[in-house]
Amino acid sequence: EAGVAQSPRYKIIEKRQSVAFWCNPISGHATLYWYQQILGQGPKLLIQFQNNGVVDDSQLPKDRFSAERLKGVDSTLKIQPAKLEDSAVYLCASSAQGLTGRDTQYFGPGTRLTVL
Amino acid sequence: AQSVAQPEDQVNVAEGNPLTVKCTYSVSGNPYLFWYVQYPNRGLQFLLKYITGDNLVKGSYGFEAEFNKSQTSFHLKKPSALVSDSALYFCAVRDAGGYQKVTFGTGTKLQVIP
Numbered sequence: 514e515a516g517v518a519q520s521p522r523y524k525i526i527e528k529r530q531s532v533a534f535w536c537n538p539i540s541g542h543a544t545l546y547w548y549q550q551i552l553g554q555g556p557k558l559l560i561q562f563q564n565n566g567v568v569d570d571s572q573l574p575k576d577r578f579s580a581e582r583l584k585g586v587d588s589t590l591k592i593q594p595a596k597l598e599d600s601a602v603y604l605c606a607s608s609a610q611g612l613t614g615r616d617t618q619y620f621g622p623g624t625r626l627t628v629l
Numbered sequence: 630a631q632s633v634a635q636p637e638d639q640v641n642v643a644e645g646n647p648l649t650v651k652c653t654y655s656v657s658g659n660p661y662l663f664w665y666v667q668y669p670n671r672g673l674q675f676l677l678k679y680i681t682g683d684n685l686v687k688g689s690y691g692f693e694a695e696f697n698k699s700q701t702s703f704h705l706k707k708p709s710a711l712v713s714d715s716a717l718y719f720c721a722v723r724d725a726g727g728y729q730k731v732t733f734g735t736g737t738k739l740q741v742i743p
Contacts (some may be wrong), residue, residue, distance in 0.1 A: 517672070555719050555733030556673070569730055604672055615661060615680050618731070620672035 515539065517621035519605050525627045531593035534624045538587070538607030544568075545582055546618060547590050548604040556604055562588065592626075600628045631656045633722045635734035642710045643742050650705040650737045652720030656729075662703040663721040663731070664694055673719060679703060680725075690714070710741045 518537040526532050538545050544563050548556035559578065561569040564585040573580070577596070582588040592599055602623040608616035633654045642648045654660055661680055665673040677688025684696040694705045705718060720734040 519672075553735070555721075555735050557733075558730045561730065568728070571730075606673075615678075617663075617675045617678060618673075619675065620665075622670070622672045625670075 517605055517607055517619055519621035519624055521624055522622060523625050525629065526595055527629050528597055529594040531591065532595055532626065533589050533591045534603050536588045536605030536621060539619055542607035542609055544608045544610060545588050546606040547580055548606065550602040550604055595628045597628050600626055631722055631724050631729060631732050633720050633732055633734040635720055635737045637737050639738040639740060641740045641742060644712055645709050648707050648710040648739065650718050650739060652703045652705065652734060653701050654703060654722040655701060656722060656724040658724050658726040661723045661725050662696060664688065664705050665719045665721065667717040667719065712741045712743050715739055715741045
């Protein structure tokens with residue numbers, strides 16, 4: 514079974530530029546998550562999708578971050594404009610259902626973003 | 630609000646010795662508890678989870694964890710550490726009631742010394 518795919522693996526941009534990350538979840542998984550992991554910290558949930566609907570985006574900085582999951586499969590996360598404090602690893606995860614909280618989340622390799 | 634604490638930033642253990650990585654949690658209801666491992670430049674890999682039932686949970690790579698409700702703990706253990714176990718370990722919790730996001734701890738770096 515193929516795992517969660519993410520691209521790019523690394524990205525370096527200057528502040529105020531925009532950037533987009535892509536995620537393809539495990540086939541058949543209804544729930545998709547985007548996490549931000551700052552160095553030395555645990556992952557922080559940015560947004561959770563159930564199929565193509567948003568379940569939780571309470572920690573997403575909506576003035577600069579946006580995410581979509583068209584057709585309920587793959588997803589993109591965008592930052593525009595980027596700030597220095599956005600430097601982090603952005604992790605995508607998926608789970609079979611997710612809403613019960615029992616499901617295991619499977620993570621992709623992440624995208625390491627450096628904002629200069 | 631739910632929270633999880635990993636009190637040790639780093640744990641050092643000699644190869645072949647037993648290891649313990651500590652985790653305590655706080656939720657208003659019953660918890661779902663998870664352990665993940667992260668190797669350098671990799672995403673998180675699932676090790677094990679407690680949902681209900683037996684307090685001793687066995688997971689991947691010989692790891693196990695014991696759910697202790699009275700002490701609100703879910704410590705990760707392995708009888709005999711391997712050098713290849715050296716990695717970053719994250720504990721995570723979710724309140725079983727209603728919708729709550731999963732909250733991750735800050736991680737514990739495990740160093741197994743040959």
